[in-house]
Amino acid sequence: MPGLSAEAIAMLALGIILFYVVGLGLGIYRAWRASKAKKKL
Amino acid sequence: MMILEFMLGYYFRGATPKVFRKIRESLEPIGWIAIINTFILCTYYSVVLAWVMDYIGLSATVAWKTVEGVGPTFEALLSNSVFVIIGLTITWLISWYTCYAGIASGIEKACNFAIPLLWILSAILVIRGVTLPGSDIGINWLLTPSAQAFSGSAIIDAAGQILFTLSVFGTTMIVYASYLAPRSEIPNSAWITSFANCGYSFFFAFATWGIIGYLMHIMNVATPADLPVPLGGAGLAFVTIPTAVTLLPGAPLTTAVFGTMFFVILWLAGYTSLISIIEPTYAALRDKFGISRKKGVTLISLLAYIISLVYAFRPDLIDPVDFIVGSTNAVWIVLLEAIIAGYFLGLKVLRDYVNPDAEWKLGAWYDVLIKIVTPIILLVVLGWGLITTTHVSPVSILTVIVIIIAATVLTGFKWKEEEKKVM
Numbered sequence: 001m002p003g004l005s006a007e008a009i010a011m012l013a014l015g016i017i018l019f020y021v022v023g024l025g026l027g028i029y030r031a032w033r034a035s036k037a038k039k040k041l
Numbered sequence: 042m043m044i045l046e047f048m049l050g051y052y053f054r055g056a057t058p059k060v061f062r063k064i065r066e067s068l069e070p071i072g073w074i075a076i077i078n079t080f081i082l083c084t085y086y087s088v089v090l091a092w093v094m095d096y097i098g099l100s101a102t103v104a105w106k107t108v109e110g111v112g113p114t115f116e117a118l119l120s121n122s123v124f125v126i127i128g129l130t131i132t133w134l135i136s137w138y139t140c141y142a143g144i145a146s147g148i149e150k151a152c153n154f155a156i157p158l159l160w161i162l163s164a165i166l167v168i169r170g171v172t173l174p175g176s177d178i179g180i181n182w183l184l185t186p187s188a189q190a191f192s193g194s195a196i197i198d199a200a201g202q203i204l205f206t207l208s209v210f211g212t213t214m215i216v217y218a219s220y221l222a223p224r225s226e227i228p229n230s231a232w233i234t235s236f237a238n239c240g241y242s243f244f245f246a247f248a249t250w251g252i253i254g255y256l257m258h259i260m261n262v263a264t265p266a267d268l269p270v271p272l273g274g275a276g277l278a279f280v281t282i283p284t285a286v287t288l289l290p291g292a293p294l295t296t297a298v299f300g301t302m303f304f305v306i307l308w309l310a311g312y313t314s315l316i317s318i319i320e321p322t323y324a325a326l327r328d329k330f331g332i333s334r335k336k337g338v339t340l341i342s343l344l345a346y347i348i349s350l351v352y353a354f355r356p357d358l359i360d361p362v363d364f365i366v367g368s369t370n371a372v373w374i375v376l377l378e379a380i381i382a383g384y385f386l387g388l389k390v391l392r393d394y395v396n397p398d399a400e401w402k403l404g405a406w407y408d409v410l411i412k413i414v415t416p417i418i419l420l421v422v423l424g425w426g427l428i429t430t431t432h433v434s435p436v437s438i439l440t441v442i443v444i445i446i447a448a449t450v451l452t453g454f455k456w457k458e459e460e461k462k463v464m
Contacts, residue, residue, distance in 0.1 A: 003177030008184035015184075019243050023236030030229045034400035 042209050042375055044231040044403070045382055045411055048391040050218030051227055056324035057212050058451075064386045071377055073448035075211035076325045078370045081440065083318045084345045085359045085366075087136070088352040089275070090311040091128030092118060093304050096279060100286075100300030103293045108284055115279045125353040129346070136315045137342035140323065141335055144220055148316055155309045162306050163245050169299060170251025173289075175258020182265055183250035192429065200372050200422045207238055208314070210371040211378050212321035219324070227395040228403055245306075249277075252285040259288055278307060319345070331457035361436035369427070370444070376419040383412035 004012070053060040058072030095118055099105070105114040118124060139147045170176060204210050208217075214234075218227070253265055253272070265272050270281040282303055289295040323337040332340075352359055382388060388411055392403045427433075 003181065005181050005185065007186075008181045011184040011186070015243050019236055019240040024233065024240050027229055027233035027236055030400045031226070031233065034226050034229070037400075 042204075042379065042411075042415060043207055043214060043235045044228050044407070045378065045388075045391075046209055046211070046214035047218040047221075047227045047231040048395055049378075049382060050215035051221055051225065052391055052394050054219045055328045056216050056219070056321050058325050059328040060215060061381060064381055068381060068385065070448050070452045071374075071381070072211075073325070073451045074370075074444055075374045075378075076322055077444045077447045077451075078366050078374065079210065079212040079318050080322045080341070080345065081348075081362065081366045081444065083315060083322070084348040085352045085362055086311070086318065087129060087132055087315060087345065087349045088125065088356065088359065090132045090308060090315060091125050091349075091353070092275070092279065093308045093311060094128035094132055095124055096283075096304045097301055097308060100283065100304050101297055103287070103296050103300070105283060105287065108287050111280055111283045111287065114283070115276075118279075119356050122353050126350065129349055129353055132312070132315070133342055133346045133349070136312060136319060137338060139312075139316045140319045140338040140342070143334060148320065151316060152313055155313050159306055159309045159313075160241070162302050162309075163241070163248065166248040166299065166302055166306065167244060167251070170248035170255075173251055173255035173258075175256075176251035176254040178257050179250040179252070179254020179265070180247060182254070183246055196422055196426060198368055198426075200368070200419070200426070202368075204371045204375055205367055206242065207235055208317055209375060211374040212325075213317045216321040216324040217317070224398045226399055228399050228401045232401065249282070252282065256281070256285045256288065278303075329451070329454065329456055358436055361432065361434040362440050364430070364432040365437045365440045369423070372419055372423045372426075376416055376423065379411050379415045379419070383408065383416075388412070 049060050053063050055063075056072070057075045058069050061068040061072035099114060099118075105111045139151045141147065142150075171180070208214055214231075221227075221230075253268070256268060256270070257263075257265060260268060262268055268281070270284050271277055272281065283300060286292075286296045286300040286303070289299060319338065319341060322341050323332075323334065326332050326337045326341070327334070382391070388408045392407065396402045
């Protein structure tokens with residue numbers, strides 16, 4: 001979508017970071033770490 | 042608040058009336074208010090789902106034929122109660138059976154099927170949406186903040202919407218969390234649930250706004266407000282999207298394919314929500330009266346189905362009831378929940394219970410969020426929304442009265458456990 005404004009691209013990046021990186025990504029990483037720790041026990 | 046609801050259900054192992062009663066006996070009516078509120082929600086929510094189900098058929102056959110036929114098709118549906126009742130009956134039968142079959146055999150299986158399908162179909166629509174000519178116009182509108190959009194009723198609508206979409210209204214998440222296995226990881230599960238939901242909403246917005254952008258491009262208008270179609274509420278789903286898919290390249294085949302896909306997505310999302318609002322009502326009756334799942338779910342579904350017939354004949358009642366049940370009550374129930382858990386129970390009890398098994402541990406900072414920050418935000422939202430709203434009507438007031446009376450009556454009954462002790 002070449003027609004996106006700089007403001008829209010910034011909000012898109014913010015949304016991706018917030019929802020998928022910090023949100024889902026961090027949550028899944030924590031869950032993976034927890035399951036790994038449980039397996040060790 | 043999502044973490045709090047997870048913790049309350051996981052710690053007390055029951056529905057809201059039981060949870061609040063265990064915190065303090067006099068708080069039980071508030072639990073019932075939350076449950077009755079959820080029950081009323083499912084009575085009109087199922088009617089919207091019935092429209093969606095009818096639209097799956099209407100889209101597959103492109104029943105509106107031309108753009109000019111889209112608006113009249115929706116109006117005809119609203120006035121054709123028989124057609125709505127057919128959709129309503131099918132929707133209720135499927136939802137009743139899902140809850141009737143139990144947690145693992147019903148709700149879990151339904152979600153394991155519906156959610157991946159929802160994501161796959163949504164991905165197809167998002168790809169179609171963002172590759173349409175003019176989609177960037179719509180997506181620019183989606184992603185560009187506007188100060189004018191901040192009004193009192195918009196804020197209370199948004200607050201109600203996020204609480205509703207996350208199912209944080211004092212019932213569903215408490216009951217779902219009460220079914221979690223011992224030694225579950227609570228804070229991170231609540232975190233993933235919240236972000237999976239919000240991530241999906243953010244993702245699917247690109248399909249909707251890509252299509253709206255395409256419509257703006259075709260109709261050569263500068264702003265979405267200039268479009269001759271509604272951009273919110275039921276009109277967005279039942280008028281705007283059908284209008285846009287009718288104008289897709291490759292119509293009428295693409296209209297049928299993408300239109301049907303859109304309404305299947307909507308129905309799957311609504312169906313998983315409907316079962317999640319039937320379940321807490323059943324769980325509350327089970328806790329109090331010891332009623333079996335099969336009897337309880339059948340009783341609730343039948344009663345809700347009969348009440349939902351009223352909305353099938355009078356769809357104009359949905360908005361004033363939803364303003365109270367879906368927006369206002371959701372906000373103040375959550376506000377009370379934060380106060381009750383924060384000040385009457387004490388959050389340290391819950392934190393100490395979940396932290397040993399938590400990868401992400403809750404510190405004292407969490408108490409500050411629930412006891413101070415959340416109530417302040419919710420009070421401002423609720424106060425501002427109620428002062429500036431124009432939605433309050435006699436139907437809204439009647440809804441509040443019905444909820445209070447029903448909650449009082451249900452509180453008055455004896456608990457099954459107490460009866461056993463007396464005997």
